Amino acid sequence: MNHSLQIKSFTLVLTLLLFFAEDFQVPKPKPALLIFSKTSGWHHSSIPSAIAAITKIAEQKGYSVDTTTNAAYFNEQKLSAYNAVIFNSTTGNVLNAEQQTAFERYIQAGGGYVGIHSAADTEYDWSWYGQLIGAYFDSHPHNPNVREASIQVSDKHHPASSSLPESWTRSDEWYNYKSFYPGIKVLASLDEDSYDGGTNGTGHPIIWYHEYDGGRAFYTGLGHTQESYSEPLFLSQLAGGIEYALGNGAELDYTKAYAKPIPEQNRFTKTILSTNLNSPMELAVSGDGRIFYTELFGNLYVYDSKTYKNTLIEKLATTNVGGTGLIGITLDPEFDKNNFLYLYYAPAGQIQEPFYFNLSRFRMSKTNVLDLSSEKILLRV
Helix, strand or coil: CCHHHHHHHHHHHHHHHHHHHHHCCCCCCCCEEEEECCECCCCCCCHHHHHHHHHHHHHHHCCEEEEECCHHHCCHHHHCCCCEEEEECCEECCCCHHHHHHHHHHHHCCCEEEEEHHHHHECCCCHHHHHHHCCEEEECCCCCCEEEEEEEECCCCCCCCCCCCCEEEEEEECCEEECCCCCCEEEEEEEHHHCCCCCCCCCEEEEEEEEECCEEEEEECCCCCHHHHHCHHHHHHHHHHHHHHHCCCCCCCHHHCCCCCCCCHHHCCCCCCCCCCCCEEEEEECCCCEEEEEECCCEEEEEECCCCEEEEEEECCECCCCCCCEEEEEECCCHHHHCEEEEEECECCCCCCCCCCEEEEEEECCCCCEEEEEEEEEEEC
């Protein structure tokens, strides 16, 4: 074989190798989403509709998607499989301290977050989460809670807002917010002149995004109703928000994660007093070791540290609308002698705003019986 033929043969073999190498390249992993829909307060009937809609978006965009209400997913091993996590109308306290730290580390490693509607009504005692989502739920109009309003789109240079009209009129449950994080970038705001019940004033943010602590966060206050998840414009902004949260496909870098459980778990012995609470609010400890605690929807409990038993003392009749209910409890400084405790609650039967609260004193027996007839209203707010 002459030298020219050898070169031609080598060139042919090399060309064939390159051709087949292109055909057999390892496929790039699909962007992966986790839909998290745990609630410990109000449970929105639209949650299944949201799951179905996001799953359809994922199919159309070529994403993989998992859905769960199990907070045990929030550990480093499981979260590292996802490019973004969607809090799908979550409410209340949904993660324990270790799970919160795992999620902080996930965002710090470059993960993405999407919050839908009542994701803002979640984890009020976790300040890091409040900054990630950008604001907390404060209130919403009532009677009816769903009403028509006008949305003004101020930034159309984002995938979530690029296809939205500058003025968008639709019906939803419109949240008022508190504790805004100054770093959010607002895409759209509510025009409070277009409906009754807004309290955030001019430029009432309703859709926003920002980079936070190494990751990406997108929030939409829309999505209370089941009908939202069949609206093309709503789905367009949700799909765009998910696209933003997914990022550019870069792998998570946990060398950038720095969060640690606070306090360190090995410094304490943790004793679980009760589980599966429904919006727990406050607790008070008596000198004889009884621990009294409240739930938003009117339940007053006691935990006996001597017998290790929880007992429901009383279910107070309360008004539960937009965060009202049984809020606070404290014991009298002389509780061991006079058995007085104080409750702050919204009495039942209220149907129109403004709702009022009573600060009332009650007498509690040594056998944990609340004497309702002993109520003395000290203050009405």
